[in-house]
Amino acid sequence: MNLNLTIQKFLKKWPDWFRSLLPDRYKRELVRTGSCVRCGSCCRDINLRYQSRWIKDEVEFIDMKGDDQEYLRFQSSGKDHYGHLIFQCRYLLENGSCGDYQNRPDICRSYPTKSLMLSGGTLPPSCGYQISLTIPFDKRLEHAIEKQDK
Numbered sequence: 175m176n177l178n179l180t181i182q183k184f185l186k187k188w189p190d191w192f193r194s195l196l197p198d199r200y201k202r203e204l205v206r207t208g209s210c211v212r213c214g215s216c217c218r219d220i221n222l223r224y225q226s227r228w229i230k231d232e233v234e235f236i237d238m239k240g241d242d243q244e245y246l247r248f249q250s251s252g253k254d255h256y257g258h259l260i261f262q263c264r265y266l267l268e269n270g271s272c273g274d275y276q277n278r279p280d281i282c283r284s285y286p287t288k289s290l291m292l293s294g295g296t297l298p299p300s301c302g303y304q305i306s307l308t309i310p311f312d313k314r315l316e317h318a319i320e321k322q323d324k
């Protein structure tokens with residue numbers, strides 16, 4: 175049995191985010207490309223974390239809002255299949271734009287983050303961003319320059 179081939183086949187079954195944790199001789203990284211197309215999905219299908227845990231009930235959410243009024247903009251709209259509360263934002267406009275763009279919280283400014291993928295999250299199908307495991311442009315350039323100098 176070719177152990178190398180077996181390991182390669184095994185790794186191919188794992189999602190990109192898991193492989194990104196392994197040492198990578200090709201220097202691949204999770205890279206974000208694309209842009210926001212204002213579909214609004216990430217503003218109406220939100221899970222929130224409070225004290226390192228996903229919020230599962232209204233009591234936890236009340237505590238969270240007490241600690242940080244920034245979260246007053248969110249209201250729960252149900253639960254996902256993990257039992258985590260799903261929130262939507264009061265400021266989402268009908269055209270998918272943000273009605274409070276200048277004051278939007280940090281979680282909105284940084285969305286979608288690479289850590290989202292590393293914690294098993296996925297992007298909504300309508301999102302204009304992609305996060306994929308690839309060799310970043312600066313690393314490709316570095317490699318090309320190294321080859322030219324040889």
Ligand code: SF4
Nearest residue numbers: 217263265266272282
């Ligand atoms: S503040 Fe704006 S960007 Fe953030 S969830 Fe609300 S509508 Fe979306």
Ligand code: SF4
Nearest residue numbers: 210211214216301302
């Ligand atoms: S899901 Fe993606 S494209 Fe849609 S509003 Fe959010 S960031 Fe923009």
